[in-house]
Amino acid sequence: MPRRARGVILLTIYSRPGCHLCDEMKAVVTRTGRSFPIVLEEIDISTDPALEARYGLEIPVLVIDGKKVAKYRVTEEELRRILTSRSGGPGGPGG
Numbered sequence: 001m002p003r004r005a006r007g008v009i010l011l012t013i014y015s016r017p018g019c020h021l022c023d024e025m026k027a028v029v030t031r032t033g034r035s036f037p038i039v040l041e042e043i044d045i046s047t048d049p050a051l052e053a054r055y056g057l058e059i060p061v062l063v064i065d066g067k068k069v070a071k072y073r074v075t076e077e078e079l080r081r082i083l084t085s086r087s088g089g090p091g092g093p094g095g
Contacts, residue, residue: 014061022060
């Protein structure tokens with residue numbers, strides 16, 4: 001797990017190559033994440049049999065600070081709401 005500064009939100013996307021829903025979710029996270037203090041970690045489940053067994057066809061899966069918050073799709077509005085509740089607003093604590 002990457003080290004991160006205090007107040008930074010860790011987003012993890014479990015995906016695999018060739019997954020169009022994964023590409024869509026990564027684009028939403030990238031666009032929305034520009035307004036929040038985030039670190040994005042992408043994990044390719046196809047390189048790990050345990051992850052492949054755990055997530056299988058349910059990708060992409062979005063995990064924020066260790067909690068699964070979405071699978072298949074997330075809208076910018078949904079993600080913005082989730083990140084705002086965790087950070088205190090765009091730009092970090094205190095908004």
